[in-house]
Amino acid sequence: MFTLAIVGRPNVGKSTLFNRLVGKRLALVDDQPGVTRDLREGEARLMDLRFVAMDTPGLEEADDASIQGRMRRQTEKAVDMADACLFVVDARSGLAPADHIFAEILRKRARKVILAANKAESVAAELGASEAYALGLGEPIPISGEHALGMRELRDALAPWIEAYEAEQAEAEAEAAEMDSEFLPDLEEENFDPDQPEPPEATRRPLQIAVIGRPNAGKSTLVNAILGEERQLTGPEAGVTRDAIGFTLDWGGRKVKIFDTAGMRRKARIDDRVEKMSVADGLRAVRFAEVIVALLDAGAPFEQQDLRLIDLAAREGRAVVVAVNKWDLVEDRQETLRTLKEELDRLLPQIRGVPLITLSAETGQGIGRLREAIFRARDVWATRISTGKLNRWLRSVIDHHPPPAVSGRRLKIRYATQIRSRPPTFVLFSSRPDEIPDSYIRYLINNLRADFNMPGTPIRMQMRGGDNPYVDENTRS
Incomplete structure (x- = not known):
């Protein structure tokens, strides 16, 4: 799929625009510069266009060994990977010296570049947007990632490149299919089972x-x-x-x-x-x-x-x-x-x-x-235990160590069932569920974990009142 890297110096609104294009808040956004430090990809949609958008750290002049320098190398890597770059400048504050430096980098390394003047929602930003002509990257598109302004113009600028990319991909796939049909032997019929269901x-x-x-x-x-x-x-x-x-x-x-x-x-x-x-x-x-x-x-x-x-x-x-x-x-x-x-x-x-x-x-x-x-x-x-196995196990552990007596009456646990997995969750039915001590529940969980080989996973066990809810009244003793 066509990949668009969104690049620019810190705090020009790259992550806000990225979130707008992918349709959800994937990247952290804050007024503090330098919030984005790693490459983040997402499937983007701009009207009828579909492509992969890549949010990048802010481009800064810094020593290669510093964190800012390592962030710059991440962005340069994205520039080399992407099919096109969207170079974002801040229309509100105007051009900075770093914008000129990075415009030169993009001219040398990027396959294609679109220039966008972000934060152009106010009249005061018109001057900053016009300044972007000086970068020599063509006509800047005034946009606002926060307010969704200029998205039609951005779509129109991207469309020819995405259409050309998709045409090239379709041609390459057609050539590959033609080569396969010429040089590869036919698949044997017995290797194909039409009744085999799709995996869940x-x-x-x-x-x-x-x-x-x-x-x-x-x-x-x-x-x-x-x-x-x-x-x-x-x-x-x-x-x-x-x-x-x-x-x-x-x-x-x-x-x-x-x-x-x-x-x-x-x-x-x-x-x-x-x-x-x-x-x-x-x-x-x-x-x-x-x-x-x-x-x-x-x-x-x-x-x-x-x-x-x-x-x-x-x-x-x-x-x-x-x-x-x-x-x-x-x-x-x-x-x-x-x-x-x-x-x-x-x-x-x-x-x-x-x-x-x-x-x-x-x-x-x-x-x-x-x-x-x-x-x-x-x-x-994701373990699941059948109800039969679970209740045979329950009788065994209760016989070995029965529930304690409370007020002279021994507590009874009559039935168990697993109600879900991920994590394994069980319900045990008792006549007096609120009186069963936590220590006895821990005893049951530890034995369940050991006997059914479930090391390390969280196990949830709930106590409910009543007898076996799945046995008809007439069959209960």
Whole structure:
């Protein structure tokens, strides 16, 4: 699909325009410059046009080793990847020296360039928009990403390029099909089964994974290692990532979408408005993910904030994998691993048996084991137990350790059923559900986890009043 990179210096409104084109708030937006630090892609729609829009960090003059310099390299990468660039300037404030520098960069590197003067909704912005002629990139299109002004003109400028691109793609596909028909043998009839049903939608949907952790734990480095390329900005500074950005890929034969999230600190320590927005974006990623990878720093594992984040994922009912990064820097690995496992079970009894994977995002060590742990955690998270098996198990554990007596009367649990998976959720029917102690419910959950091989996944168990609701009144004893 045709790709359009939106580029320009900080705070000219690139992310606002990007959100307008993709039709939803994917990128963080704030008056503070430099909020966007990574490349973000989305399927865009501009009237009848369909294309991929790419939001980029602001172009700034800076040393290559600085965070601004690394952000610039991310943008230059987007320029090289894109079929065209939309160079956005600020009509309200007029041209800046950096605009001229980056116009020269685009002339040398970009395939095609459209010049847009954003924030042109006021009469006062007309002068700034006319100044953009001086960049030598053709006639600037006055637009307002915030107020949707100038979208028709932008569509008309893009349309010929997208139509030419689609025509080239169709021609290339036709040539490839012609070559296939000439050089490839016919498929044998027995390889085709017309009665084979389409796989269900659930199997075609990418597995949603979110990587969470404290600032500077190495989340972006890990995501880059999984992707096999440097898509996320990384560096020694804490808090480099700000958006929860998702990347779709085929990972070991399984389609996944992995979200890198901003480092999360305690709310009391967050004063910056943009950081609060970043953390909120990360929390949304947690709520929509299926598997959470909680990334810890081997040099300081199980800080209070790490435990809070893992507990949050468990309370949200997500499958959890704990990964310990920077393992290549650990000296006594065997003793350290033993200590980590003991601490994990002691500190997080609510998800006993959660997978613990050691890795180095920098070297790629342990990435394969992480992948297998994620896939296994997702399958366990989706466990379903038949009602017959569940009630045979229930009778067995109750016979071994009956519920306690309350006020001289022993509590009875008569029936169990699973009402949903993801996470596994069970309902147990009892004559006095409110009197069953939490300790006995924990006993049931721990045995259920062990007997049906569900390590680490959150298990929810509800107690309800009444007998077996699926047995007819006349058959009850």
